[in-house]
Structure formats: structure tokens, C-alpha cells
Amino acid sequence: MIELGSQAILIGWLIAAYSIVMALAGAWTRRRDFVASAENGALAVWGAVVVATAVLLHALVTRDFRIEYVAAYSSSTLPIYYTVAALWGGQKGSLLFWALILTSISAVVVLQNRHRHRELMPYVVAVLMTISLFFLSLLFFITPPFEMLAVPAREGRDLNPLLQNYWMTIHPPSLYLGFVGMSVPFAFAMAALATGKLDTTWIRTTRRWTLFAWFFLSLGNLFGALWAYEVLGWGGYWAWDPVENAAFMPWLTGTAFLHSVMIQEKKNMLKVWNMVLIITTFALTIFGTFLTRSGVISSVHSFTQSGLGPFFLWFLAFILVVSIALLILRLPVLRSENELDSLLSRESTFLFNNLILVGIAFAVFWGTMFPVISEAVRGVKITVGPPFFNKVNAPLGLILLFLMGVGPVIAWRRASWAHLKRTFAVPVSTGLVAGIACFVGGIRNYWAIVSFSLIFFVLATITVEFYRGVRARQAMVGDGVFRALTQLVAKNRRRYGGYVVHVGIVMIFVAITGTSAFRIEKQVTLNQGETFEIGGYELRYDGLEERDTLHIAYLMANMAVFDKGVQVDTLKPEKRFYKKPEQPTTEVAVRSTLGSDLYLVLGSYDADTRMATILAYLNPLIGFLYWGGAVLTLGTFIVIWPTRVNVPVAAYSPAAGEATEHRS
């Protein structure tokens, strides 16, 4: 059974190599049968990786401690859902899981497009299989997941306790889907460059894939933040750790790409820039994996560290050399006759939006790499921590927020002053009123005032857009408000779904502003029965409580929470003692309301006197992080939902092939 796993990886490796050769040979010799064979190869590679993954999952679930990986990342007492999640809990398993997602996506791409884009597909398959071959090579030659122990272990060492959290079951898969999903637009971009078919076909074909990848990357980042918030117990959710940055950078450039492709679709401009953005985004996903696994930069995510760094770096270099060479080769064709009617137009606003997104990505990259640069230049180790990233990114983030209000509503082509006045009168006044209200309300943190003004400005532009749209539909069709609204969104989902995504992002800005400007924290040591006050709540310490299971021993502090003299909750911040491996962890207790989170951490306790030290945080507006994520999800679903295509396609013909990829 176990041999089957390693054999499947070998077979997958061989077929992936075969597919690359056949796809390229098919493209060069124009042999359709070669290409079809390569496409079938891609499906077979997927089958092989599915078998290998199934074997490893089976070994994990049946607790087969003969396998080194199973013994290292699970145990007989590990609950079943974490046992399944242990598939991506360690280096080898996570690479296999990565290969599974990559080959699955490749298979779907082949099935979707094999009859549509016959010119592009050979190169698309070649690119996707090259990436697959890289991961399968790691799995076969460097870190085989089915390595056997010389002496079978009687018990596993268990999954790292920090990973035993429900976010573990969804955060890594989301992030991987986001990272790997970016391979699809990248593969099509490379195919467009290789074939010289540089119109918007590759962009239209991969629009939903890009959104899919972007969406999961957004969720992955958000889930990671919420996980850190619940597990690390320092009251915050984003520490600018190199690995967090690694996931954030491709999100930023991917967001820039999502926006700038609209300009190419509408105006046939920015062809080179879009290529640069997708190459950068894909390269950053590989760079991020390199950061996570190389150990070049110290990070709290040390559980996937290994000696794989150089391989990722070489692969990154290979990708960059090939894609940049192709780009330079096609530069003369890509140079479009760009025309611009006015500096005051959506085109130019989108360019500045791109600039700021890429600028933030650069700032994050620069800050992440600066310790390495400093050591190389001065020979001195330095730290670039959260205060640096917060200070540098705050102004850039606010500019981005401003552009988010302007970009979607300013006119294409040219915006007249009359148009600007009409469009922005209400939003600008709303923003100003919000800023003044903040000041009058006693807020003296100027960053927060500017941020709230801009938040209201953006929300007002979006509201005005919806209002005008609904009014127009009502006037034209005579619908009621609700029907007009749903029809408005249904008829132009890309636009209004995009607005909904923006509302989600604005809500995340609300959470960031609230928590960074108004957080309250307190540290108190209490005897049983003693109370303290934080942000309007009164908390009473009612003693310690203990509980023991086979897997974990718990120690909880009972904290009664009073609001205006009435008990509203009992919070139980915990210390946990995992038995295998023996490791204590801190579990926070949170009371979430719409306005704020009361967040308690049991710092320490005295077993004799039963005194406890409690760290208490009041995180205002953090709920917007969750709800912002939910709204972002809703918006993405509105945008991505398939549109009914009204063009009948009886059989394949070049013209029909074009027609089926009808945009929404």
C-alpha cells in the first residue's frame, strides 16, 4: 500500500515530464494528436497525485506509524479532523497537498479549454506541467512523504499544538488555493507570449480563475489573521511576520492585476504592465513559499522550515528568466498605441491605484528583506518589526482607500468638472462631516480621523452609485426598490459585485483603524473574588478550574463579566498542557459584540495562593474584520457567478470557440 504512494509520485513525475515534451512538440510541429496526448497526460498526472494523497491520508487515518511523516505529525489520540489536516501540517505532506491542488486545477483547466483555445493550450499545459514537475521532483527526490522509519514508532509525536485549532482545517487550504490558483492566469499569459496571440483572450479566459485565486488568497490572509488573533494571545491579528508578508504580497499585486486587466479589456492599453503584474504575482507566490520554507528569515512559522530554500530559489530564477525573456521578445508587439483623453479619467485613477498597490507590495518586500540586505551590506543584524511596517504602510494604505472611492465612479475616457462635482459632492461632504464628527466626538488620533473620513467617503460613493442605479431602473422599468436593486446587481454583476467587495475591504479598514487607534489593554493580578474594570466592563475573578483528558490538561480562570452591574457573560481564558509533545499553550477567551471584543488571556497563576494574572484587551471594531470577510465573499460570489451564455454553440469552430468564452 505504502509503495503505491511513492510509485504514484514517480508515475506522476514521468507523465508530467512526458506532457511537457509532447505539448511543446505538438505546438512546434502543429501536431494535434501530440497536444491531445499532453492534455491527457495532465489528467493522468492528476490521477497519480490523487492516488498518492489518498495513500498518505489512509496512512494518517489508520495511524500507520511505520511512516516517518505519520509518526512525526500525528498520534493515536489526535482527533480525526486534525489527523486529516496533518496532511498539510508538515513539510512533505504540505508539498503533496500543494501538488494535489495544482494538478487538480490543471485538470479542470484542460477539461474546460481543450476544445476552445487550441493555439494557447499546448503552452498552458506545458507551463502547468512544468510547475507540477517541480513539486513532484521535490516529492520524489528531496522530501519523499512515504519515507519509512527504520524502526516503526509505537506512538506518533503528534501535530504541533499551535496547529491544533479549527483554523488549521481551513487557513492553509485557502492560502494554497490562492497561491496555486495564480498559476492559471500565469500559464495563459505565458501561452499568449509564446504564441504571440496577445489580444485579451488570455485575460478573458482566466478572469474567473484570477478572481478565484484572489478570493482564496484574501480568505487565506484573513483566516490567518483570525487564527493568530485566537491562538497567539497578544491581542492583535497581524504581526508582519515574514510568512504573513509572503501571503500578503501576491494578494497586493494580484489585486492590482485584477484592476488593470479591466483597462486592457476596455481600452486595449497596459498590455506590458499586465504581463509584468501576473509574472510578479506568480513569482511572489513561489517567493513566499521560499520564505516560508527556507529559514533565511526568522519567522514564527518555523514548522515548515527545511533545506528546501535553494530549490525554490532556483525555480524562481528559472521562472523569471523564461517569462522575462518571453516578455522582451514580444515587447514590440505588446506596445499598444495607448491613447488617453484626459488625466481626470478612470484609466489614470486605475493606474495610480496600481501604483499604490504595487508600492505597498514593494514596501512589504523591502521591509521583509531589509534584515538580509543590512547584514550583507553592513554585516549587522537588525530587526524590521511591526512598528516599521505600520508606519510605512499607513500613509500608502490611506491613499489606496482614497483611490478606492474615486476609481470606480470617475468616468472612463474623460471626466468633466461638472461630472466630478455631481459625482463627488455628496461623498466628499459625507467624508468631511465624518471627520469633523470624529474630532467633535473627542478623537485626537489624526490617522484615525483621516481614515474614518476616507471610509465614509468611499461608502458614500458606493451608496450614491447604488442609489443612482436603482433610481434609473425605477424610472426606466418602474420596478419597486427591492426588485430594482436586485435587477441592477443581476444585470451588471461585475460592477455591482465589485462595489460589494469594496464595501468588504472598507469594513476591514474599519477594523484596522479601530484596533490600531483605540485598543485598551490592562494587566492585573487578582485574588479570587477581586474585580477590575476595562472599557466599561467590570470583571470578577472567580477562581481556577481544572479539567483533564487523554490528550490535553486544561486550567481555566473563571471570569465573570459585568456590564452596568449585570452579569452578561462568563469567560474562561485557558492554559493548555498538551501531553504529546509536552507543550503548554494559551487559549484566549473572547466576548464579541458589534462594537468591540473583550479579549482575555490567562498569563500566569500561583498554584498555592490561586492568584491569577490576567491580560485584558478591549479591541474596538474588530468584528468588522469577520463581517468584512463575509461581505467580500458575498461580493466575489456576485462577480464570479456564471452568466448564462446566450450564444448557441453546436460544434467547435474557431468562431464558435471565441463565442463560448463570452464575458459576463
Next chain:
Amino acid sequence: MRRLACLALVIAFCVAGVSAAEEPVFSNIEESLTCQCGCGLTVHSCNHLQCPSALPLREEIREQMATGKGTAEILSHFADKYGEKILSSPTTSGFNLTAWVTPFVVVALGMFFVSFTLLRWRRRTPAAPAARSDSPIGAVPGPKSEHQKTLDRELDEFEI
């Protein structure tokens, strides 16, 4: 020029936030130092109450504050004693200044490049009437006709 001035102001604001604050504030100094326990957080954020690094460092901050030193002096004491890596952000002098300035310089250069490109594109774009020379309206030279104005207005309103 105005853009450059704004940028300089932003940079000054950021840098001021780092080095100023004559009156030392305990939590600010905690925030400026990195905990050495491996948590990757600042001394202020590290919540390991028995932390072998954050606890003595906090004690040392209190001692330093008691001597009446200013923030900058206290931070340089820590940097001298434990090495520069204890500071949670790069200093604002020498080579470290590039850490702070480069992102803004890159964005400023980007702004310059984008503005320059946009201007070039606009110059390349034929003047509006010439572009519409095939239309009877566009062919009319001089001030915009009533038709043209109406068309512009309606095109604006169409943008919903």
C-alpha cells in the same frame, strides 16, 4: 512640486513618529524593542508572562527611565548593550535610513513615471474634433455647438 512637498511631509511625519517624543513613555519604548524569546513580537506585545526576555527587558526599561534619560538615549543604551537587532525598527541614520526612505522614493518615482506616461499618451491622442472628423458635429471647429454640449451632457448622465 506640490506632490513632492506632500511626500516630504509624509516622510517627515513618519520619521518624526520614530525619533521624537522627548518625554519617554514606557509602552512606546516597549514597542520599540523586540522580544528575544523568539515570539517575533515587540516587548510590549509579548504575552509570555514568564518570558525570559520580555520580563528583564521591561525591568531594564523602568530602570533606564528612572535615570531620567530621554527616549533616544534609552534606545541607544539597549542597542549598545544587546546589538541593533533589539530595536523593533531600523534607526533613522546611516544605511538604515534607506529602509525608511526607499518605499516612498519608489512610490514617488512611480508617480512621476505614471504621470509622465499619462501626459505622453494624452499628447499622442489626437485632439477631440479631429478624432471625430467623420462626424458632422466633430467637424465643426471652434467652440462646442449646442449638439456637442447636449451629447457631452447626455454621455455623462449615461454613466450609471
